[in-house]
Every structure is written in C-alpha cells, then in structure tokens.
Amino acid sequence: MAQRRVEAVERALTLLEAFSQERREFSLTELANASGFYKSTILRLMASLEHFGYVTRDERGIYRVGPAVSRLAPLAGDGPQLENLVRPILESLRDASEETASFYVRDGDHRICRLRENGRLEVRHHLEEGVRLPLGRGAAGRVLNYETPRGQVAVSSGERQAGLSAAAIGIYNGEGELMGALALSGPSERFNLAAKDRHVPLLSQYGPRLERQWPRALRAS
Amino acid sequence: MAQRRVEAVERALTLLEAFSQERREFSLTELANASGFYKSTILRLMASLEHFGYVTRDERGIYRVGPAVSRLAPLAGDGPQLENLVRPILESLRDASEETASFYVRDGDHRICRLRENGRLEVRHHLEEGVRLPLGRGAAGRVLNYETPRGQVAVSSGERQAGLSAAAIGIYNGEGELMGALALSGPSERFNLAAKDRHVPLLSQYGPRLERQWPRALRAS
DNA sequence: GAAACCGTTTCACCAGGAGAAACAATGTCA
C-alpha cells in the first residue's frame, strides 16, 4: 500500500532544516548528530541535493546551503509583487516611527520575516529577512496565531526576547483570510514610551491601508 | 548495491525546477506534463514538499513555491555578508553609470542574479534578483564560463537578448577562485555609446575594489 | 447525457534505499 508521502524526500528536507542563521555550515558527522541519520544515508541524500544546487560542498567536505534556493526564493508567495506592495509601507512606517518595520507570514507552526526595514538609530532591533521565529510569542507571533481579533493591534514586551518590544496588526485579504502581520519593533526602554501614542496608531492607520491595496490574487503564502 | 544518490529526492527537486519566473503556478496535470511523472507519484512527492513548506497548495489544488525557501535563501552563499559587501558597490555603479548594476554567481551550468540595482531611467534593463540565465551567453555569462581572462572586462551586445547590451568583470578571491561577475547592462542603443568610455572603466575600477574587500572566508557559492 | 478531464485512491511488484559494518585516510596524543 502506497504511503501518501515520500520518506526519502522528507529526510532530505529534514537535513535542510538543520541549517539556520546561527548554523550555516555542517560536516557530515555534524549532520549525522543533528539528524540522527546514518552517515551513509546522509551522503546519498546530500549528493542529490548537491546535484540540484540546494547545497554545496567544499573541498573539505563542509556542506552549505546552495544557490538553487536563491533562484526559488523570488517565486515564493508572489515574488516581486509582494515586495512592491509592502516595501513602501515598511519604509513609511520606519520613517514615521524611527523603529524597525517588518512583515511576517506564517509558515506552519512558525513565522517568517519576509520583508523588513531596519530602524536607523544606533540602538535598534536589527532584523534579517528570512529569519524564522516561533508562533505565539511576540506581537506578530500572536497575531499570526489568531490570538488577536481582526483590526486590533497586539503589543508585546520582552515576550520572545528580553528588552525587545513590538506591536503588530494582522493583514487580511478581501475574503477575510489572514495574509500576514505588519509589525514595528524596537528596544523596550524607548519603544514602550511611544507605543500607545505613536506606534499603535501608526499600525492602525497603515494596516487597513495595506489591506485596501491588497490585490485579489495575491497570497503571501 | 546502494546508489550514490537518491532517486525519490531527485524527482522531488525536478518538480521544483519546473517553477520559474514565467511559470509560478502548476496544477497537478500541468506538473505531470512538465515532468513526465505519474500523477500519483507527483501527489506523493508534492505532499512531502508541502509538509515542509517548500510548496503550498490552495483550495483549487494549484501548487506554488512556499515560504520555506524564503527561510533558506538568506543562508545561501554567506547570507547578509554578501549583500552588505556587494550592495553598496552596485549602488555606486548604478548611480555612476545610470544603468542596471548586478552581481551574478555560477550555479552549475547556469548563472543566477544574486543582487541587482535596477537603473532609474524609464528605458532600462529591468532585472529581478534570483533569475537564472544561461552560461556562455551575455557578458556576465562568458565571464562566469571562464571565457574571459582575469581583470578583463567582457562586453556583449544582443548576445542573449536582442537590444540588450552588457559589460562584466570577474570577481576573484585571494586564492584566485572565481566568486562571481559584476555587470552593467542596459538598452543597446544607449549603452553601446557610453560603454567604452564610461561603463568599461567603471567596472575596471570597481571590480578590483570589490576583490580587495573580499573576505577570506566568503564563498558566494 | 455522454464524453472529456480533473484530482484522488488503491494495490502488486520489485527497484532501490536504509542500515550496518568494514575500510581508508587523517588527526591526535603519549
């Protein structure tokens, strides 16, 4: 009886999951420890991933994420469309608040920072596009986890990371589906003072504006 | 006797290869036609890819590239490091030439546009990050295919696309390995006039400058 | 209302992948 999924593929993808911002290089043995698979198995799986450019391997045998993902990344969600739509809003939010503005989408039981404009102040929340964070913790996390009613701004302080505060609002498309979360974040000491009077109103203003511009066909995935 | 690669994994990756800028949505049957695999096979492979977030599937059964690749993309090569290094140079080149500036890396028998700053003029070469182009054709393509001696600027006109001209120079690390190609491109009519006097010298100037800044550990993959 | 087309389910067969152990090539320490 055929399964409904393919184990070998899932193992290969599990290996890819080991790579992260903090850990972007693996030797064979390290991958074996991280995944629990046999080295011979990993060797075969990684050879296929390497053949398609999803990982590279240098002369010392160290594995890294390869260029093929860079090719696919712009196709995720709706490629440049999302960027053209959201980026200008992030820039406005960043300039108006002087804090880091970002747009998160849900990815299973995590959330991914798809776009961000880092604040310009020396002390700021420095965020990278593509980082994967837990659902449920942090303002944007709770919004994407459906813990916040539509149209309401969630705020958090030190929830996911000590000293970091944030505010976020859900972005819904015309059919009422949650497309992502628009967020502002910065150091608690400064952020909390201005949150009520400035950051929350900003999101209440720009969130619905973004929703109004949201194209019917765009799913930020 | 065990193979040295895993067939099921390669089939899954072949399915991902079907997606491109021009074609970012597939129904099951379309994928079957594009890949030649049986529909039942595709259903299983895609279920695994979907489970890990590499593709998504909407209520109508349409497949799209999923958010997991957005998570991995910043890890490719050396993530933000490459961007922080090359982006400022692209901006300078773009401003000095008024044409589109880009940075390509090799990916097997193709090249990928990793970073770009599009020109600001109305008639311009509009390029997207992540596009995959053939090796061997176009100035950057020939550079990455080792058809141009180190330090020399390659020029092309209408080679890959009619009406499009470009100039490119190879970027080598301290060990003399080719890391990528720095390129300028624009509409032939305008570009060719200024190429000899402005664009080629600009690349001769910025190419070596980038090489001097290139960190020992950075491999753009 | 038949034909065409779609996505999905089922199942027998056997290719091919997992697992384990053996092996080779370095690296490390006494």
Next chain:
DNA sequence: TGACATTGTTTCTCCTGGTGAAACGGTTTC
C-alpha cells in the same frame, strides 16, 4: 614513532516503501 580516535567513503544484504498503472468519483464541457 606508534597506538588510538575520528573523519569521510565504500560495500553489501535485506526488506521497506515507492513506482507505475489502473480504477474511481467528481466536475466541466459541449
């Protein structure tokens, strides 16, 4: 210098589990 540990690689047997083909049920088309 030699023993031992650690790394990546190869080999081989067994049997899982993936492929391929056909059948199924729903929807659209004409």
